Amino acid sequence: MTPELPHTGGLGRHRTRVGLLVAAATLVSVVCWVVGLDAWHAATAGLVLVAAGLCWTALPAHRDVAWPQTTGLQEEGARWDVARLSWSLRPKRGRVPHAGLRPVQDIARRRLAPRGLDLGDPRDRRAIEHLIGEAAYATLALPANRPPHVRAVQHCLDALDRLDPTPAAEGDPA
Numbered sequence: 307m308t309p310e311l312p313h314t315g316g317l318g319r320h321r322t323r324v325g326l327l328v329a330a331a332t333l334v335s336v337v338c339w340v341v342g343l344d345a346w347h348a349a350t351a352g353l354v355l356v357a358a359g360l361c362w363t364a365l366p367a368h369r370d371v372a373w374p375q376t377t378g379l380q381e382e383g384a385r386w387d388v389a390r391l392s393w394s395l396r397p398k399r400g401r402v403p404h405a406g407l408r409p410v411q412d413i414a415r416r417r418l419a420p421r422g423l424d425l426g427d428p429r430d431r432r433a434i435e436h437l438i439g440e441a442a443y444a445t446l447a448l449p450a451n452r453p454p455h456v457r458a459v460q461h462c463l464d465a466l467d468r469l470d471p472t473p474a475a476e477g478d479p480a
Contacts, residue, residue: 320363327359401453407445410459410466414438414446417469438465 335352339345415425421437423430425446435443442465445458454462 323363324360327356327363331355331359398453400455402456402459403453407448407454407459410462411446413463414466417466437469438462442466 331352334355335348338348338351343351411425418425418430418434418437421433423434423437425434431443431447441458442462445454445462448454
């Protein structure tokens with residue numbers, strides 16, 4: 307003996323809708339036949355309406371899906387930096403949008419700050435170019451209306467990665 311399965315509703319809970327659907331399909335079939343379709347094509351039109359209506363009726367009710375509330379914690383660390391950076395580097399036609407370059411510029415500011423260098427200060431340009439190279443500096447200093455190529459951003463990230471996170475003190479051996 308098989309165990310009783312719980313009743314899930316099925317078409318029984320939609321009897322009124324199914325009844326109206328069958329009535330509408332019959333009406334459509336009759337109208338199609340009266341207009342001039344042969345009986346088979348008129349019946350097919352009604353059956354298509356019944357099939358589409360049954361599929362529509364079988365769909366579950368609309369439910370709002372809410373996004374989970376974030377706690378507002380600021381994630382710190384290299385893993386989160388890499389995750390944010392990888393999502394922001396979605397190239398469009400081979401170029402990285404300004405929103406993707408901004409995290410790279412933030413990384414550069416953090417890497418240059420312990421050396422007393424400011425990416426936004428034109429007086430520090432030569433020292434920054436000496437540390438990371440002219441091409442990498444040019445990528446970081448591009449105006450917002452001219453997005454860089456993906457390869458240029460990758461080169462810039464490689465140059466920033468070669469920098470030590472903190473510079474060695476004057477008297478410390480490297």
